Amino acid sequence: MQTLFIVAILALGFLITFQIAKASEYVAVLRGEERARKQSNKVNAFMLLAFLIIGLIGVYYCNEKLKGKILGDPASDHGVLIDRMLYITIIITFIVFVITQVGLFWFAYKYQHSEDRKAFYYPHNNKLELIWTVIPAITLTVLVGFGIFYWYKITGEAPKNAMQIEIVGSQFKWEFRYPGRDGIIGKKYYKNINGDNPLGQIWDDAANHDDIYVAGEPMHLVINKPVKLIIGAKDVIHDVGLPHFRMKMDAVPGTPTTMWFTPTKTTAQMKKETNNPDFVYEISCDQMCGKGHWSMRGEIVVETQEEFDAWMAQQKPKYYAVFPDKDPSKPKTDTAVKAAVAMAGAQ
Amino acid sequence: MSEATHIHPGSVGHEVAHDDHHHGHHEQSFITKYIFSQDHKTIGKQFLITGIIWAIVGGLFSVLFRLQLGFPGQSFPILETFFGHWAKGGTIQPEFYYALVTMHGTVLVFFVLTAGLSGTFANLLIPLQVGARDMASPFMNMLSYWFFFMASIVMISSLFIQTGPASGGWTVYPPLSALGQASDGSKLGMDLWIVAMALFVVSSLLGGLNYIATILNMRTKGMSMTRLPLTIWALFFTAVLGVLSFPVLLSGLILLLFDRNLGTSFYLSDIVVAGEVLPNEGGSAILFQHLFWFLGHPEVYIILLPAMGMVSEILSVNSRKPIFGYMAMLGSLFAIAILAFLVWAHHMFVTGLNPFLGSVFVLLTLLIAVPSAIKVFNWLTTLWRGNIRLFPSTLFAIGFVSLFISGGLTGIFLGNSTIDIHLHDTMFVVAHFHIVMGVASMFGMFAGVYHWFPKMFGRYLNATLGYVHFWVTMIGSYLIFWPMHYEGLAGMPRRYLDKSIWKSFNQFGDLDKMITVVSIIVFAVQLMFVFNFFYSIFKGRKVTSTNPWGANTLEWTTPINPGHGNWEGEIPEVHRWAYDYGKDGREFIPQTEPVGANESKH
Numbered sequence: 010m011q012t013l014f015i016v017a018i019l020a021l022g023f024l025i026t027f028q029i030a031k032a033s034e035y036v037a038v039l040r041g042e043e044r045a046r047k048q049s050n051k052v053n054a055f056m057l058l059a060f061l062i063i064g065l066i067g068v069y070y071c072n073e074k075l076k077g078k079i080l081g082d083p084a085s086d087h088g089v090l091i092d093r094m095l096y097i098t099i100i101i102t103f104i105v106f107v108i109t110q111v112g113l114f115w116f117a118y119k120y121q122h123s124e125d126r127k128a129f130y131y132p133h134n135n136k137l138e139l140i141w142t143v144i145p146a147i148t149l150t151v152l153v154g155f156g157i158f159y160w161y162k163i164t165g166e167a168p169k170n171a172m173q174i175e176i177v178g179s180q181f182k183w184e185f186r187y188p189g190r191d192g193i194i195g196k197k198y199y200k201n202i203n204g205d206n207p208l209g210q211i212w213d214d215a216a217n218h219d220d221i222y223v224a225g226e227p228m229h230l231v232i233n234k235p236v237k238l239i240i241g242a243k244d245v246i247h248d249v250g251l252p253h254f255r256m257k258m259d260a261v262p263g264t265p266t267t268m269w270f271t272p273t274k275t276t277a278q279m280k281k282e283t284n285n286p287d288f289v290y291e292i293s294c295d296q297m298c299g300k301g302h303w304s305m306r307g308e309i310v311v312e313t314q315e316e317f318d319a320w321m322a323q324q325k326p327k328y329y330a331v332f333p334d335k336d337p338s339k340p341k342t343d344t345a346v347k348a349a350v351a352m353a354g355a356q
Numbered sequence: 357m358s359e360a361t362h363i364h365p366g367s368v369g370h371e372v373a374h375d376d377h378h379h380g381h382h383e384q385s386f387i388t389k390y391i392f393s394q395d396h397k398t399i400g401k402q403f404l405i406t407g408i409i410w411a412i413v414g415g416l417f418s419v420l421f422r423l424q425l426g427f428p429g430q431s432f433p434i435l436e437t438f439f440g441h442w443a444k445g446g447t448i449q450p451e452f453y454y455a456l457v458t459m460h461g462t463v464l465v466f467f468v469l470t471a472g473l474s475g476t477f478a479n480l481l482i483p484l485q486v487g488a489r490d491m492a493s494p495f496m497n498m499l500s501y502w503f504f505f506m507a508s509i510v511m512i513s514s515l516f517i518q519t520g521p522a523s524g525g526w527t528v529y530p531p532l533s534a535l536g537q538a539s540d541g542s543k544l545g546m547d548l549w550i551v552a553m554a555l556f557v558v559s560s561l562l563g564g565l566n567y568i569a570t571i572l573n574m575r576t577k578g579m580s581m582t583r584l585p586l587t588i589w590a591l592f593f594t595a596v597l598g599v600l601s602f603p604v605l606l607s608g609l610i611l612l613l614f615d616r617n618l619g620t621s622f623y624l625s626d627i628v629v630a631g632e633v634l635p636n637e638g639g640s641a642i643l644f645q646h647l648f649w650f651l652g653h654p655e656v657y658i659i660l661l662p663a664m665g666m667v668s669e670i671l672s673v674n675s676r677k678p679i680f681g682y683m684a685m686l687g688s689l690f691a692i693a694i695l696a697f698l699v700w701a702h703h704m705f706v707t708g709l710n711p712f713l714g715s716v717f718v719l720l721t722l723l724i725a726v727p728s729a730i731k732v733f734n735w736l737t738t739l740w741r742g743n744i745r746l747f748p749s750t751l752f753a754i755g756f757v758s759l760f761i762s763g764g765l766t767g768i769f770l771g772n773s774t775i776d777i778h779l780h781d782t783m784f785v786v787a788h789f790h791i792v793m794g795v796a797s798m799f800g801m802f803a804g805v806y807h808w809f810p811k812m813f814g815r816y817l818n819a820t821l822g823y824v825h826f827w828v829t830m831i832g833s834y835l836i837f838w839p840m841h842y843e844g845l846a847g848m849p850r851r852y853l854d855k856s857i858w859k860s861f862n863q864f865g866d867l868d869k870m871i872t873v874v875s876i877i878v879f880a881v882q883l884m885f886v887f888n889f890f891y892s893i894f895k896g897r898k899v900t901s902t903n904p905w906g907a908n909t910l911e912w913t914t915p916i917n918p919g920h921g922n923w924e925g926e927i928p929e930v931h932r933w934a935y936d937y938g939k940d941g942r943e944f945i946p947q948t949e950p951v952g953a954n955e956s957k958h
Binding site: 031033054130 | 529742
């Protein structure tokens, strides 16, 4: 009913506009086309000027209304650089924006058709053209310079003390792996992937024995400790998007990628700063990955080293879940041994 | 030259022999005149009308998915009536949503803004403005349209199959587009998409080669390359870009077809999909992106350059002033065409691309801003101290410049890899390319349609409807896309159909509603334009003079309704460039007028 109503209104509005338009054409023919054209020229010239003024006010209003809704201060060291680059660019482009838009609409208004004026024959002026080649070139050199300087800082080698975490995307979830005590993430092979071995770890690689697998709960990071994410995907391309840290990197099946940053605010701090007790760092998938793309959500908790250690102490390597008899904390039982043998056979 | 062309072997003899202005083509059947026509003007109209139909389809898709974005989860029972299980309970299902965005992108980028824009105006304007009776090969030209038509049929048919059309985004990145297990849209729909695009590439090559050959070889006497109107230069570079880049897309798509159906591993490696371990190893998913964007970026300019050319022409004609800095305009077109091939990887800054390589692409990408800036300042100077007649075509041309500035400047954000890390694949990108490539090029196309409609059909479009069309579209475009940048600055990813489960992106509900309402209004006004278009073909006010806008270019020296062959007698000779407006106190001096003895030099 409502839809019908809207369609009816649109049709009616359309009909009225059309009738007016047709009538105005007849009137124009009757009164002399030249006169009608002059009048519509005046109206449209005025509208262009009004559009400029109202448009610029609108730009200001839009900014006032929405600037509070973008994400606030960045929560990583790289985020600070990215935001700085963003604001440098905003300032420069906004100046250019205002100058050119004002010029465009003002000229269109000021030089609207008039019988008294003759257009000025002005085919070229090399000096002017040189000016507006050189000035943009210099401005862009500055932007490129800053951009590449920050870009190398962000994409350069991760510091030696960086914590390594593997993050793997698949339709439509995120899984994480910590290197465990040895600090080395063990090797994996995708054909090993099955229900008990979601990442396809190679159990022959001793580095895998202490690796911690985490899924269905947030990734834990330590404040002010650099973290290097080793990013992979199982099925299609995903993308690890971390809006609060201003970081992003594709997860490509078959081609591991990396990205590093240092979180500078704990989740608790952010809750306070944003006055939002429900605040969480979110991982969004930023690369179209199928029908659940929009819901491929993960979370990150940034905490102090002590909190992190306490959390880590509760985690068990996946290796022990697959081979319970290897777990030093569990007494060996006959059934566990049998289960392990059965599983090894299944491998 | 002209007499020779009269019986040019490329033209069909019996058509050219009867190119009188009484429409006395009695030997021509309806089929050879309107359907399998080899007249470039008719082919141009065919491209335009097919493009308009596609634009309605593509635009309607955007209205449908905007409904979901503005009113997530709300039920619109009418949708279920039309779309059945795709809109179960009246809400757009995720598969449907992704099919809609994918087809919206494909249709608008390729079928409307490539075929509909350069197909229309290259066909209409090249022979008319260079002074030729028809294209170099009218037959190839006809094939170009009919390949496009076949591509359209295949693409349309993919909408009606059980598993739905392609739904992995218009960029169809594998592995998603290669694996039917990963998405319903990657089943039969994807094969049809590839076949349709292959046909489309054939059409584009047949057309492009023809445009290039015509511009280089068939200019009339006196029409040196530097006397060509900028429209022709723009269409020339467009054709060159298309000829050099579309084959790369085709090769990429063929490899994709192999991966899908023949078990090859060009793009596939280490994949476990829906619990199934695939045997493919050693492929690279990123390879496809390189191949795709090697077309994909030039494609942006394939869309934009014709609009730039037409805007240059229309602003100059209606300011009654020469285009400012013709050679600089030409140089910047050339620079853009070259750079278009050297920036593709800026779409791939966050794919794990080598950072050094990334920085090279930053430099090359931001370089494009220089020729773009030259163009903008030259357009402004063209308006400066002009005597501007604000027809709908002029307004759309001015709107084009405004949008090109706004969208071009946000390109400086995204082309800078540092900022791109944050903004990549967010709504900021959507806002950016819709303004600069989508809406701006649409404005260029509208400007062209309003300006050349009298040449196409011998009648005028209704101007009042034109003004309403312009103002609603102009205001609407800014209302839709300007605030969208803020969603992107907040990091909101594109292609999210519902943000309610997110804590970081769910603060824009009201904004999304506003955008949806405005897009519906803007869409309705486009329908009004379509109505104006078809109504005016038959009932519009008749054109009474051959040169209604007082323009210099050659198309206005033909009869009001030119027959096949364009000029009744000899093809006119050209004595000057196309932009002698307001020179020596004369309002305009057509290109055909010999240079006077006392005429001042420019």
